[in-house]
Amino acid sequence: MVGQAGPYVAAAYGVFIGLVAVYVAIIVARLSRTARRLQDLNDERRA
């Protein structure tokens, strides 16, 4: 359907999806680190 333009069109949409995926991965990693530290803090308080 997209012929010779295929790689360009795929690259453009890939840029968007890639940026979003990397961004989500970074934020989720940060959130899980925070959750882990919160858990440690809770355990510390309970001890």
Add this chain to the structure above:
Amino acid sequence: MRARRLSILALTASLAFATALGLVFFYAPVDADQGPVQKIFYIHVPMAIVALSGFVVAGAMGIAYLRTGDRRWDVRSYVLIHLSIIFGVGVLLTGSIWARASWGHWWVWDEPTLVSFLIVFLLFCTYQPLRFAIEDGERQARYAAVFSILAGAFVPLNFIAVRLAQAYTHPRVLGATGGSLPGSMRLTFLVSLGAVTMVFVTLLRLELTAKRAAARLRRLERSRDDAPVPARPVAALP
């Protein structure tokens, strides 16, 4: 409750984006002039609109911070600019890909649309170094708010400058009267714009949630460090 709302938002944004992709590749006709490469338009232009709107809204949040002194507005402004810069990277990359496919060049310096967007992008790239060069939290937030207002006001100027520019080598499909897009292309464009906006809002909420959680953790750690150490029973010597 907040996590549930975020999940629903993420799911809706994913569905909207999938619908937009379906329309782009299976519904919108192939452009008679540019051919299939014009499909890049449906991701490039919505990203540009959302990124530029993000910069303007960040300025409005800066005004709200200066009026109220509420740090939540400062955080929102910061996250909006941060996300808009990331979308700006996407705009520059997809624009370059489109330029290469259409004109045979990755970048064209005499094209006002590209250069003016680059200027706005670079202007906002100075936000973070400027912000984090100031150590005092209150001053940092105040200066950042002033920056976001001034730079946010510059964005409409970029738009007006491009509209007034004479060298129309850039594809011009959206005019003041609704443009020259046929109905099916316009519908696809509007759905794409809605989908990209929803993705942006979802990411914004996600980062704000992460920031809120990190702030809560810092408060808890501070309260733990400030709390008086309870007297421990002295262990009896053997």
